[in-house]
Amino acid sequence: MEKYLTILSIGVMLSASVCAREPSEKEVPAAVKTAFSQKFPASKKVNWNMESATEWEAEFKQDGKEYSANFSTGGTWQETEHEIKAAEIPEAIKQTLAQNFAGFKIDEAEISEKKDGSVYELAVEKGDEEWECVFNINGKLLAKTAI
Numbered sequence: 777m778e779k780y781l782t783i784l785s786i787g788v789m790l791s792a793s794v795c796a797r798e799p800s801e802k803e804v805p806a807a808v809k810t811a812f813s814q815k816f817p818a819s820k821k822v823n824w825n826m827e828s829a830t831e832w833e834a835e836f837k838q839d840g841k842e843y844s845a846n847f848s849t850g851g852t853w854q855e856t857e858h859e860i861k862a863a864e865i866p867e868a869i870k871q872t873l874a875q876n877f878a879g880f881k882i883d884e885a886e887i888s889e890k891k892d893g894s895v896y897e898l899a900v901e902k903g904d905e906e907w908e909c910v911f912n913i914n915g916k917l918l919a920k921t922a923i
Contacts, residue, residue, distance in 0.1 A: 799824055807851030808832045815853055816845065856889045857897075868915025869896055876917060877907065899923070 801809075804824045812822065812834050819836040827833045827846060831854065834845045838858075846854040862882050873880070880900040888895050888910075895918065896911045910919040 799826055804832060805849055805851065808847045808849065811847050811851035811853055812845065815856075816843075819843075854890070857886050859884065859886045860896075861885070865896060865898070866913055866915065868913070869898075869911045870915075872911065872915040872917055873898070873900065873909070876920075877902075877909070880905075880907070 801824070803826075812819075816834075816836065816838060819838050821836060823835040825833045825835070830849050832847050832849065834847070836843055836845075841858050843856060843858045845856040848854060862885060865882070865885055873882075877900050880902045882898055883901050883906070884899040886897050888897050894913065896913070898909045898911070900907050900909060906923045908921045908923050909917060911917055
């Protein structure tokens with residue numbers, strides 16, 4: 777029995793280490809790399825991660841900001857995100873935030889661009905309470921999730 781537990785433990789450790797490693801450049805599908813270089817031609821240093829069995833994420837810098845872009849395994853662009861400063865958040869969003877989350881502090885803010893448009897994603901907190909909120913550019917609260 778002890779022998780089987782040892783073998784099982786080794787198998788679990790090996791599979792965990794395989795899942796935790798970053799993929800090599802060679803593992804990224806050519807269609808994904810081509811789509812990335814067409815959308816972001818100035819970005820050369822890219823870190824790749826496999827988000828799921830059907831999606832790849834590229835992390836890179838552009839214009840001094842950190843970006844992430846997601847592509848399907850077939851090379852179709854899905855989304856681009858980048859962090860922004862609180863000063864870059866539109867006034868309409870700040871007003872909605874003040875009405876719905878009075879006393880909350882903005883912990884993180886980013887713009888998420890997708891095919892159907894851009895949204896602002898904000899993480900806000902007050903004490904132990906933390907929310908992730910999604911707004912359109914006009915300040916409409918589209919979604920909120922406790923985190």
